Amino acid sequence: MACPKLFLSCLLLQLVFLFLVPEVAQGQGLKVGFYQKACPNAEAIVKEVIGQVMSVAPSLSGPLLRLHFHDCFVRGCEGSVLLNSPTHQAEKDALPNLSLRGFETIDRVKTALEKACPGIVSCADILALVARDVVVATGGLTYDVETGRRDGNVSSLDEADQNLVPPTANITTLKAGFARRGLSVKDLVVLSGGHTIGTSHCSSFTYRLYNFAGNGNADPTLDSNYIARLKLKCKQNDQxxxxxxxxxxxxxxxxxxxxxxxKRRGLFNSDSALLDDSQTKAYLELQVKTGGSTFFKDFGVSMVKMGRIGVLTGTAGEVRKVCSKIN
Known part of the structure; x- marks a missing residue:
């Protein structure tokens, strides 16, 4: 199902598919230190490259973190978001993925790893390691990343359109989308905290400013001063x-x-929706009150859990030599 130009109509179709095809967190075959013998410096190499990138392009931190999310929520964490398609029918060509950036950085990491340990470290594992390293580079806590994923050889625009949870999602849709991947309500609110870094195109939220309910009005749940500020930056059809x-x-x-x-200044509807559930709202209030007393540790735990979704291990899949194409 390719996204038509009518954005909201497409999103409605996406919501239907969120409730189809159960997909739970797995992770068999993953372990911390998987490359200890085959490529002992693998994680150090990833960290070094990311450190270099962050020193000159810190704005890539959010996009690089998003790559891991967008990969795991379609077909699982198997690197399919990185594949190119000559006919533009891959995951990265889907409407929700058109704003993804950082592919060149992943290629840079892969090149360094191939030079040190040819054919050993998968692109799917690179995404997981890079996500951890950008969190640390921006002030978050480190956490142990399980590795041992292998790369898939299928990447579908239709599947990305169907499976990525849209920024328009309400709390019911969010909880269902996370639950079918084996992620809890706590994981939902914790991982939403990843929005602390990064940017978004106006097109992902301007409907909240200009035509929220199809009547030309703004979303009444948004702070009015915040609406005014956003309107100064984003005109109605700004893409x-x-x-x-x-x-x-x-x-x-x-x-x-x-x-x-x-403060009712969550940029996306999916952020504001966290106020509509007692558990997610209570978590927000606790972290704000205590300065993030458990959030930094919780984020690592939830990222590891997310990183187990639909993984390929053992002899399944392959280890790509180039992340953008199958061997």
């Missing part, structure tokens, strides 16, 4: 302007974005 998801703290991994949500 290109980037807006910080966590204004003033966009390059720092912290809990300030949770504070914004509590």
């Amino acid at each position: 290109t302007t980037l807006v910080e998801m966590d204004p003033g703290s966009v390059r720092t991994f912290d809990v300030k974005y949770f504070n914004l949500i509590l």
